[in-house]
Amino acid sequence: MKVVNQNIEIDGIDKTILRALMRDARTPILAIAKEVGISGAAIHQRLRKLEASGIISGSKFVINPKVLGYTTMAFIGIYLDKAISNPKAVKQLEKIPEVLECHYTTGNWSIFIKILCKDNEHLMHVLNKEIQSIPGVSRTETFISLAQQIDRQIEI
Amino acid sequence: MKVVNQNIEIDGIDKTILRALMRDARTPILAIAKEVGISGAAIHQRLRKLEASGIISGSKFVINPKVLGYTTMAFIGIYLDKAISNPKAVKQLEKIPEVLECHYTTGNWSIFIKILCKDNEHLMHVLNKEIQSIPGVSRTETFISLAQQIDRQIEI
DNA sequence: ATTGAAATATGTTCGTA
DNA sequence: TACGAACATATTTCAAT
Numbered sequence: 276m277k278v279v280n281q282n283i284e285i286d287g288i289d290k291t292i293l294r295a296l297m298r299d300a301r302t303p304i305l306a307i308a309k310e311v312g313i314s315g316a317a318i319h320q321r322l323r324k325l326e327a328s329g330i331i332s333g334s335k336f337v338i339n340p341k342v343l344g345y346t347t348m349a350f351i352g353i354y355l356d357k358a359i360s361n362p363k364a365v366k367q368l369e370k371i372p373e374v375l376e377c378h379y380t381t382g383n384w385s386i387f388i389k390i391l392c393k394d395n396e397h398l399m400h401v402l403n404k405e406i407q408s409i410p411g412v413s414r415t416e417t418f419i420s421l422a423q424q425i426d427r428q429i430e431i
Numbered sequence: 432m433k434v435v436n437q438n439i440e441i442d443g444i445d446k447t448i449l450r451a452l453m454r455d456a457r458t459p460i461l462a463i464a465k466e467v468g469i470s471g472a473a474i475h476q477r478l479r480k481l482e483a484s485g486i487i488s489g490s491k492f493v494i495n496p497k498v499l500g501y502t503t504m505a506f507i508g509i510y511l512d513k514a515i516s517n518p519k520a521v522k523q524l525e526k527i528p529e530v531l532e533c534h535y536t537t538g539n540w541s542i543f544i545k546i547l548c549k550d551n552e553h554l555m556h557v558l559n560k561e562i563q564s565i566p567g568v569s570r571t572e573t574f575i576s577l578a579q580q581i582d583r584q585i586e587i
Numbered sequence: 588a589t590t591g592a593a594a595t596a597t598g599t600t601c602g603t604a
Numbered sequence: 605t606a607c608g609a610a611c612a613t614a615t616t617t618c619a620a621t
Contacts, residue, residue: 297491300491333454334493337490338449338585342486343585350543365581377579378506378576378579379580381575388581420536424533424535425533428494429529
């Protein structure tokens with residue numbers, strides 16, 4: 276597990292910087308500087324500090340999967356045989372690009388995943404041909420997302 | 432529902448551009464230009480086209496919640512009374528910053544959410560005080576994520 | 588669609604307070 | 605920490621192909 280600095284002091288200016296960049300990673304430093312009322316150089320220096328602290332884990336372009344025809348999101352609870360090691364199953368799941376998230380969870384399932392497919396037919400294929408064929412997968416329970424109402428990061 | 436252009440032709444160069452920016456939203460255009468072997472101006476023009484197509488829905492700084500002490504992720508299936516309208520419940524969930532995702536799903540639950548809390552105590556508070564107190568919420572089922580192994584976007 | 592060059596805008600460094 | 609000025613890079617526009 277990666278060690279991260281847990282002793283960070285984030286003041287209001289830092290929060291403004293982070294909030295602006297969480298909304299739009301390309302917000303110019305000088306636009307933020309103008310908003311908070313200090314110089315661009317100071318914003319730049321604070322950004323360096325925030326990066327060093329580990330609080331920023333990267334910046335990403337977010338693509339809209341619907342435009343590419345991916346309209347069917349689903350959550351799948353997976354039951355694994357005792358025999359198979361969970362990490363081995365995760366390695367197989369990593370090879371399936373439709374799997375966007377994978378968690379070990381408490382409760383009945385061994386593994387819980389989020390997948391994104393083009394349509395129900397595609398979902399069925401991934402479920403029956405890709406996931407069910409992983410050694411150790413005994414049973415799955417699928418919940419299709421009919422609509423996503425909230426999608427955001429934690430509040431700073 | 433937002434209308435998006437479904438008739439997009441994405442060639443290999445577009446894919447290289449998108450993949451670079453999905454990895455790091457601040458990748459310089461000229462670095463991409465060098466990688467694919469065409470001019471910066473051409474990359475710039477393709478980026479404009481991709482933005483106009485709607486395939487890019489934004490760019491974000493990704494923050495590492497662990498550094499802020501948020502270490503407990505959970506998924507919660509929510510049962511709603513027939514009486515309450517689902518959108519009303521969603522409106523209440525929007526007010527809870529710990530709720531990162533919210534879906535209408537097939538299956539037993541009316542609503543399925545992902546939440547991120549500092550610890551189990553915090554999770555219990557959000558569950559018992561914030562979520563259970565929403566009018567119409569009759570019962571919930573909680574699955575705590577012990578570890579997240581995969582977290583990514585769809586492959587381009 | 589692509590190019591190179593020019594014009595703008597933005598990011599970064601540094602000496603100083 | 606913060607500042608401004610100097611400097612280095614990056615983005616954007618444009619006429620031409």
